[in-house]
Amino acid sequence: MERVERLICSVKNYDWGKFGPNSEVYRLYVANCGDLVVDSNKPYAELWMGTHGSGSSYIEGSEGKTLKNWIEEHPYVLGDNVLDKYGCDLPFLFKVLSVAKPLSIQAHPCKELAKKLHFRYPNVYTDGNHKPEMALAITEFEVLCGFVGLKDLQNILDSVPEISQLVDSDVVDRIANIDPKDGEDEVKAALRQLFTQIMSASDYVIVKALSQLIDRLRKKDELTSIEKLVLRLEPQYPGDVGLLAAFLMNYVTLKPGEGLCLGENELHAYVSGDCIECMATSDNVVRAGLTSKHRDVNTLCQMLTYKQGHPEILRGFNVEGSNGCIKRYCPPFEEFEVDHCDLSEGRPTTFPTVSGPSLFLVTRGTGTIITAGSSDEKIIKVGDVLFATAGIALSVSSNETRQLEIYRAGINSMFL
Incomplete structure (x- = not known):
């Protein structure tokens, strides 16, 4: 089953977030949630896209069905390799952050420690998984x-x-x-x-x-x-x-x-x-x-590892067959990778087939998306979040008068 489902996503109003229209999270959340009334006087810190219970995404038009519930009903959408390794869940969590003042000085535990902390203090450490992560700057990011x-x-x-x-x-x-x-x-x-x-x-x-x-x-x-x-x-x-x-x-x-x-x-x-x-x-x-x-x-x-020295800065590499329109950021973690697609006015490109599921976020412009070999063309716009099943190739085109910018998160293709 090759499908693309639109998602309604969750937001976090942590006190370190940016307020209202100054927040990229606010801008995308307002566009994503449609008719929902959004209070612009709150800080908008994080937009969550995925299956984590603390910030579930929902299938649009499904009367409150979460993406996780939908995947549990249709486990084959993950692909055999992913299903065998991770079960009926996405192993990655996709976010947008808008930071007005610093988040805490922090670290995320390895799996062994996470399990111990979750067992001892489940109200503080809410799951038993590790949390390696990657950040890609939208604006200058300190x-x-x-x-x-x-x-x-x-x-x-x-x-x-x-x-x-x-x-x-x-x-x-x-x-x-x-x-x-x-x-x-x-x-x-x-x-x-x-x-x-x-x-x-x-x-x-x-x-x-x-x-x-x-x-x-x-x-x-x-x-x-x-x-x-x-x-x-x-x-x-x-x-x-x-x-x-x-x-x-x-x-x-x-x-x-x-x-x-x-x-x-x-x-x-x-x-x-x-x-x-x-x-x-x-x-x-x-x-x-x-x-x-x-x-x-x-x-x-x-x-802490107490590793010293200046960190490596990632700049991505061009995805083969994308005509230079898609850059991939591939961390040394098996659970995820991120693609950044930037299309000038009227230009098309194709996201290559991957053997795991993907989440797509439109951050700029309007355009269309179509499954390879299909005639089911969908209009996409700022704020759209899409879940794509495993094994699907998607072609995207920008509007003739608007730039189109899309981020895709998926399981690290080096490990699939």
């Missing part, structure tokens, strides 16, 4: 991710006395005297000791250190990019330990079309901007800073 390299870390301890004074002197000395030849394990152990002491410090000590830091930075003539960021974030999260942790992290600004992979147990925090996000189907987050939500400092400090 991210804190991973830890800086050893040399930068040593410079930070020299130039940010508020951090050095916060931890034991032997920790500072250990890092200052590490030779890269000592090996990666030695560097990670020292970094773990430093980070754990910072994140575990009392609120009183943190507030005092931040007061000194902010006062010093405001008097400084020339600021580094991370110092400017900390001053920008301080009014949003006064007295938060995450402001100190930010100095230890890579500060990256993605341009539209660039992406970033974030593996399990990797420290990160989205700072601002709009992005497409795809991940394994999970909502597990271990937080420790820049948040008013539950913090699990011990778990976070124990679970």
Whole structure:
């Protein structure tokens, strides 16, 4: 059965989201949900597309039937390989994020830890799956991710006395005297000791250190990019330990079309901007800073990989047979990949056949979509979200006067 179903999707109004028309999530949600009255005075943070129970998508015109329920009734739409491996569910969750102020400094647990956390604290960790993820910038997108390299870390301890004074002197000395030849394990152990002491410090000590830091930075003539960021974030999260942790992290600004992979147990925090996000189907987050939500400092400090160095920036590669109109972003995770299709006025292209299901999101323009070998042409427009069954090839064309932009999420073709 080769079919394309339109979906009505769910939205999250987290307090870090952008408000009303300034939010890409708001713009797409309003277009997606049709006649539903939408309150523009709320923050619109995330648009969810998929089968996760915390933000279900629904089959349009089905009187409230979720995509997950529909798949359970028609399991063959997933394809044999996917059905055998993942059961009657999508192994990926597709999102749009609109970030006005930073999400928490966080990491997502590996499968083994996720199962343990879900068993012990099911109200906090709502499922037992891991959550590797990939973010693709729609607008300029700021991210804190991973830890800086050893040399930068040593410079930070020299130039940010508020951090050095916060931890034991032997920790500072250990890092200052590490030779890269000592090996990666030695560097990670020292970094773990430093980070754990910072994140575990009392609120009183943190507030005092931040007061000194902010006062010093405001008097400084020339600021580094991370110092400017900390001053920008301080009014949003006064007295938060995450402001100190930010100095230890890579500060990256993605341009539209660039992406970033974030593996399990990797420290990160989205700072601002709009992005497409795809991940394994999970909502597990271990937080420790820049948040008013539950913090699990011990778990976070124990679970991190403490990998150092600047992250790899993804720029995608052209999909064969798409006439240069489709770029694919293929992370090292088996559950998902993302295609970005950008068609100028009146131009056609074809999404190649894949042996698993796909979700399509139209973010710009209008056009048509048709199943290869079929005469059933559908008009598509901004905000449309479509579920396509396994084994289907779809041809798309933009309107003669409008650019058409589409994102597709599917199971990583390298693993199918």
